[in-house]
Amino acid sequence: MTPPYFSAMARRAHEPPISWLMRLKLERPDLISLAAGFTDDETLPVRHVRALVNRLLARATAGRAALQYGTTAGLPALRSLLLDRLRQQDEASYEKLTVDDVVITNGSQQLLYLITEVLCDPGDVVLVEDPTYFVYLSILQARGVRTATFASPADLSAKLDALQKRGWLPRLKLVYLVTYFRNPTGHTWSWPMKEEAWRILRRYERAAGHPIFVLEDAAYRDLRFDGEDVPSFLKLDPGNRRVLYTNTLTKPFATGLKVGYGILPAPVRRAVLRAKGNHDFGTANFLQAILARALEDGVYQNHLQRLAQTYRRKCHTLAAALGEQFPHEIPEGGLYIWTQTPNSEPTGFRSRLFQRALRAGVLYVPGELCYAEDPSRPVPRHFLRLSFGAPTLAQIREGVRRLQAALRSSEPSETGRRGQPVAVAPK
DSSP states (O other), X not given: OOOTTSOHHHHHXXXXXXXXXXXXXXXXXXXXXXXXXXXXXXXXXXXXXXXXXHXXXXXXXXXXXXXXOOOSSOOHHHHHHHXXXXXXXXXXXXXXXXXXXXXXXXXXXXXXXXXXXXXXXXTOEEEEESSOOHHHHHHHHHTTOEEEEESSHHHHHHHHHXXXXXXXXXXXXXXXEEOSSOTTTOOOOOHHHXXXXXXXXXXXXXXXXXXXXXXXXXXXXXXXXXXXXXXXXXXXXXXXXXXXXXXXXXXXXXXXXXXXXXXXOXXXXXXXXXXXXXXXXXXXXXXXXXXXXXXXTTHHHHHHHHHHHHHHHHHHXXXXXXTTTSOXXXXXBSSEEEEEOGGGOOOSTXXXXXXXXXXXXXXXXXXXXXXXXXXXXXXXXXXXXXXXXXXXXXXXXXXXXXXXXXXXXXXXXXXXXXXXXXXXXXX
């Protein structure tokens, strides 16, 4: 229990479940983790990064600049390259956007936190998809922000009506969407879905009495291995007034280089930079310089092609191993497959299945973590998220075999009989 002399936010915060899952894997190397969204180890660009660093440090002037402090907003060269990349991806000129609209952060996770910090007070409301990225739910919970959920754009209008009837609409600050290969389901928002949601949200702004921002989390956009790209919400808002676009270079290139970025409306951007200044007054300049060179030289873009082949093969290997026993859809990118148990068997940390799977040496993310608190529906307990990013093809097959064996197992449940202890899971 957190001591009462800690802040209200510290007392609300709990250990993120993902931290516990990562620690379990480190403590038990024998575990096959289909849980945390680690990326493929073999494709990490060691040779390319070595060459980029050597070139960066070959000239004293460039090397000193990279090893010195930068600005809170980030390296101008990197911000310019990222804006150019967005224009190419969205096939839009974005003439009203400039380098000043781009902010560099320590991964996109920091930007999600900063945006929530500057926009939301305790008791405010954030509308999220059902299910959604559970680490962001931890941020909302720690900051005392209420959540409301919706299942699809068709459901959005009804949920906004319900918020209006409850008197919550004036407290609704933003709608959080993982629009590319959603963590956890792998679904991607089509362009018609984005257009429909945009029209609905604009219709409710007058009743809210303030802007309702779309927080578009595009962290997996560059991890597409099939299908065609979809423009971001920014294409519906070329003046950059309502969209908070966040993305990352971490998962697509190298997770050890924690660099994310966002394109934000001016009032939000100024507030985020003030808050970031208090946090760290700038993301590591050296990491930014490496990534700027990777983008400028085409190393980043070429690396994505290799990743696409790797993750396509891993995704289809996982899908084939799951077979019909675990119903699922095959995503066109990202790192995850969303599935459910036969006969709706619970999958939570203290469930029989999770404890059996842990004893069998395999980890997964219980799907219930991905559902926000919402009194309008019970939390589904029978889903699970599986990641194909880090494990090898052989580990994927073996991990699913262990999971299937755990499902068939008739060992005692979580009571801990026969000397089998229950893993102490986070609340």
